[in-house]
Amino acid sequence: MMVDGPSAKHAQRTSGFRRVRDQRDLRPNVNPQPAGRRIDSDGNFLSPLRQLTTNLVDTYHICNPQFRYESTHNPRRVLTxxxxxxxxxxxxxxxxxxxxxxxxxxxxxxxxxxxxxxxxxxxxxxxxxxxxxxxxxxxxxxxxxxxxxxxxxxxxxxxxxxxxxxxxxxxxxxxxxxxxxxxxxxxxxxxxxxxLLSSNLYELIKQNQFQGLSTQLVKVFAAQLLDALTVLKEARLIHCDLKPENILLKSLSSPQIKVIDFGSACHERQTVYTYIQSRFYRSPEVLLGNPYTAAIDMWSLGCIVVELFLGLPLFPGTSEYNQITRIVDMLGMPPQYMLELGKQTNQFFDSYADMYGNKKYRLKSIEQYSREHNTQEQPGKQYFKHNTLPDIINNAPIHPYKSSSSRASSHEVDKEMANRASFIDFCMGLLNLNPLERWTPQQARGHPFITGEKWTGPWKVRPI
Structure with a gap:
């Protein structure tokens, strides 16, 4: 066996290395614990570093048996x-x-x-x-x-x-x-x-990269919201600020939710405020300055469930004018009686007589509104390729997480599209421009989208 040569001499000069012959040479060398070192509750020896950091309270107590830690003695960090x-x-x-x-x-x-x-x-x-x-x-x-x-x-x-x-x-x-x-x-x-509750539904949408939730999960949330709104309706109370930020998960491990922030809520007989509801979720009657009822919460619910499914707000208005423009573009003109009653109608609409002498309304152009209000209204950003709610929902991508496998089978696609047809009908009942015809929470709870009954076609609301 050759022992001479440059490599052998180099090996002899290098300290700290030894020849590995078998597995026994790979066993670690464990130094015995120095005498007098403390052990923790799990029986592990504590290093000086741990005794002076994570176990500092115990160390102080050994030095002074009278010592008791109180969190109130900690430095006070300002939060405001x-x-x-x-x-x-x-x-x-x-x-x-x-x-x-x-x-x-x-x-x-x-x-x-x-x-x-x-x-x-x-x-x-x-x-x-x-x-x-x-x-x-x-x-x-x-x-x-x-x-x-x-x-x-x-x-x-x-x-x-x-x-x-x-x-x-x-x-x-x-x-x-x-x-x-x-x-x-x-x-x-x-x-x-x-x-104390957990994240709100806007944070949930955000964590999902604004890609939207499955129809099944939207149904779970919608059913709970309808349950809460039924209680409010029976008490003749209006929340007045229903939005994803005001719906909180009880915990991150379950889809159970709670409706929060009743700071804007009122009784149906005390609807004194006119500037209510966050803009994206503001109902047509509030925008027009009409008297309002608990039906405004159902409009907000319609906007919320669509946003949960799509991952993006349905009517992301940059101003009140832009808000009502988006609503009219998608759902058409509000009923004549609402336009005639509305204290704010003339802000957004012009009236004219048709060929039969009947009074009609048309939405003001962006240029006219800007000129009259001395503003620089800009066309709002378009989030969707399609204009109608059915087209927007039906053309939303079927993500892998919305089906049981990475590629949805034809059976799963058919099932998903049936769910979407039921979901569209449900949303249209909530987003009825006419608050007198808009579904109440009690009515909406009977819809096949919520009950899970087989979808057979447009649902006829049962009078309550």
Missing amino acids: KPSKPVHNDGYDNEDYDYILYVNDWLGTEEGHKYLILDVLGQGTFGQVVKCQNMKTHEVVAVKVVKNKPAYFNQSMMEVTILELLNNQCDPNDEHHILRLHDSFIHRNHLCLVFE
């Missing part, structure tokens, strides 16, 4: 922006928002106290923070309302409505309506304590 004290003896910022810190607390010594953990969201009404009930240790969401009379009064109405819904209309928490746990005043701010 801007955070400069301006109003309310320095407790509020310039926007009258309460300046919130991590590990600060909300509540009173006599009542419930809530330890602030993190911020969940911010809006015109105020802020929502994740908190822990210091008595029960339950983690909740707390809405901290701005220190302004208008927001305070509106939020007190929200408390009244939720107490009615939770205690009388849905005492067993069966109808997908947000639960209010507590309410109190903290340094002039009304605070509402809610159950």
Whole structure:
């Protein structure tokens, strides 16, 4: 055997290497643990690094048996922006928002106290923070309302409505309506304590790359929303701001949902506000300035279920004029009585006499509307290749995740197209321009798309 030569000499000079003869030479060398080193609850020896980091609290306790860790002693990270004290003896910022810190607390010594953990969201009404009930240790969401009379009064109405819904209309928490746990005043701010929920449906659409959900999953969500809206309808309440952001999953592991944010809700006899509903989900009667009823929530529901299926909003108006233009382009003109009653009709439509002397209306051109309102209206972006709702839904791609295999079989395609035919009919009942003919939640719940009955053709609504 040759032992001389450059490679052999190099091997002899290289320290730290040894010849591998069999598997025994591949076994690791495990150094014995130094004497006196602590072990954790799993029986593993702790390195000095771990004793001074992840196990620091135990290390302190060994050094001082009197030591007890309290999260309230942690540094307080500010959660509110801007955070400069301006109003309310320095407790509020310039926007009258309460300046919130991590590990600060909300509540009173006599009542419930809530330890602030993190911020969940911010809006015109105020802020929502994740908190822990210091008595029960339950983690909740707390809405901290701005220190302004208008927001305070509106939020007190929200408390009244939720107490009615939770205690009388849905005492067993069966109808997908947000639960209010507590309410109190903290340094002039009304605070509402809610159950903690998960992501909203807009975030779900976004996580799915705006490709839309299956008809089956849309049906599951629609059935729950109709259940909630039935309870509201029977209580003669209107949500007034139904949209994907106000529908939350209970958890990421289940399609169970809850309707939230009753801050704009009202009783059918108290429809005093005219500027309601988020624009994409705003009903024709509200756009035209007509009196409105709970039917406006059903219009919003129609917009939501189509958006869940397509992944994109059906009427993404850039202004009220653009909104009504999109609706008219897809669904046609509103009924004559709505145009004649509407306080805002003349903003968007011109009236003229036809050849028989009858009064008619036509939508103003973009140039005319811009000139009259001193704006620069732009044609809205077109998200869809087709113009009618049936064509848009039928031509949406059948994604692999909408069928059981990577390529849908002809049987699955036929089944999907039958589901879509039923879905189109369901949506058209919700998106009826005439609120007097638009389906109520009780009627819509009987549609084959919701019940799962075989689709045989246009559904005749049953009077309620």
